[in-house]
Amino acid sequence: xxxxxxxxxxxxxxxxxxxxxxxxxxxxxxxxxxxxxxxxxxxxxxxxxxxxxxxxxxxxxxxxxxxxxxxxxxxxxxxxxxxxxxxxxxxxxxxxxxxxxxxxxxxxxxxxxxxxxxxxxxxxxxxxxxxxxxxxxxxxxxxxxxxxxxxxxxxxxxxxxxxxxxxxxxxxxxxxxxxxxxxxxxxxxxxxxxxxxxxxxxxxxxxxxxx
Numbered sequence: 001x002x003x004x005x006x007x008x009x010x011x012x013x014x015x016x017x018x019x020x021x022x023x024x025x026x027x028x029x030x031x032x033x034x035x036x037x038x039x040x041x042x043x044x045x046x047x048x049x050x051x052x053x054x055x056x057x058x059x060x061x062x063x064x065x066x067x068x069x070x071x072x073x074x075x076x077x078x079x080x081x082x083x084x085x086x087x088x089x090x091x092x093x094x095x096x097x098x099x100x101x102x103x104x105x106x107x108x109x110x111x112x113x114x115x116x117x118x119x120x121x122x123x124x125x126x127x128x129x130x131x132x133x134x135x136x137x138x139x140x141x142x143x144x145x146x147x148x149x150x151x152x153x154x155x156x157x158x159x160x161x162x163x164x165x166x167x168x169x170x171x172x173x174x175x176x177x178x179x180x181x182x183x184x185x186x187x188x189x190x191x192x193x194x195x196x197x198x199x200x201x202x203x204x205x206x207x208x209x210x211x
Contacts, residue, residue, distance in 0.1 A: 055207075056208070058204060059204045059205065059207055059208035060208060062200070062201055062202075062204040062205055062208075063077070063204070063205045063208055065200070066099070066200055066202075066205060069116075069198060069200075070099050070102070070105065070116060071104075071116050071117055071120060072099075076139070078209070080095055080098050080099060081095055081205070081206075081209050083098060084097075084098055091206050092202030092203050092205065092206050093193050093202070095202055095205070095206075096193070096196055096200065096202055097190055097191070098141070100191060100196065101141050101142045101143070101187070101190070102138060102139055102140070102141065102142070103123055103128070103130065103135060103137065103138055103139070103140040103141075103142055103148070104116055104119040104120040104123050104138035104139075105119070106142045106148055106176070106185070106187060107119040107122065107123060107128060107148060109172065109173055109176055109185075110148060110167075110172065110176055110178055110185035111163050111164050111166075111167025111172060111178065111185075112128070112148075112150060112160050112163050112164065112183075112185075113159060113160070113163045114159070114162060114163045114166060118159055118163070119138075120138040122157070122159060122160065123135070123136055123137070123138045123140075124136055124138060126151070127150060127151055127154040127157060127160065128148055128149065128150060128151065128154075129147075129148070129149045129150075129151055130142065130146055130147070130148055130149075131146055131147055132147075132149075134151075142187050143187070144187055144188065144189050144190060145186065145187065145188070146186070146187050147184055147185075147186050148184060148185050148186075148187070149182070149183060149184035149185075150183035150184070155183050160183075164180060173191065173195060174195065175187065175188055175189050175190070175191040175195055176188065
C-alpha cells in the first residue's frame with residue numbers, strides 16, 4: 001500500500017478528531033476541521049450523526065487514527081505491535097512508547113518541526129545528529145539520555161526556525177529537555193502513559209490484532 005498523498009485535513013474529518021497533521025495551521029482559523037467538523041464525502045454530514053457501530057469498526061477506526069497520527073503504513077504499524085507484544089509490561093503502553101520514541105516524533109516533540117510529516121522529511125535530509133552521529137532514519141528509536149541536535153549548517157533552515165518559534169502553542173512535554181540556544185533536545189526519560197495526552201484507546205488496537 002502506497003503512502004497517502006491526498007488532502008491531509010480529510011483524515012482529521014474522517015476520524016472526527018483534530019490530529020494536528022498540518023502543524024501550526026491546525027491552531028488557526030483556516031483549520032478545515034473547525035470549519036467542517038463532519039466526515040468527508042457526499043454523505044459526510046449524515047454519517048457524522050453517529051449510530052450503532054460494531055466492535056470491529058470501533059477497533060479499526062482507533063487503529064487507523066493512531067496510524068495517521070504517527071504517519072505509518074499498515075506493515076510498519078503491525079511490526080510495532082509485534083515488538084510491543086514481546087516486551088515486558090502492558091502491550092498497549094509498550095506500543096505507544098515505541099511510537100513516541102521514533103526519531104521523527106521526538107524531533108516534532110522538541111519543536112524542530114511543525115508536524116511529524118515535516119519532521120520525517122527533515123530527518124531524511126540529514127539535518128540532525130543523535131549523540132553527535134548523523135542519523136537519517138525516521139524510525140530510529142531514541143533512548144533515554146540521547147541528545148538530538150540540529151547540525152551546525154542546518155540551523156538556518158526555515159522549517160526548523162519556524163517550528164522552534166511556534167512550538168509554544170502545543171507545548172514541550174516534561175520528559176524532554178530543550179536547550180533552544182544550542183538547537184538541541186534531550187530525551188530525559190521514557191514518558192509514562194499519563195504523559196501521552198492524545199485521546200488514544202490503545203486497548204482497542206490490541207483487541208483488534210489479537211483476533
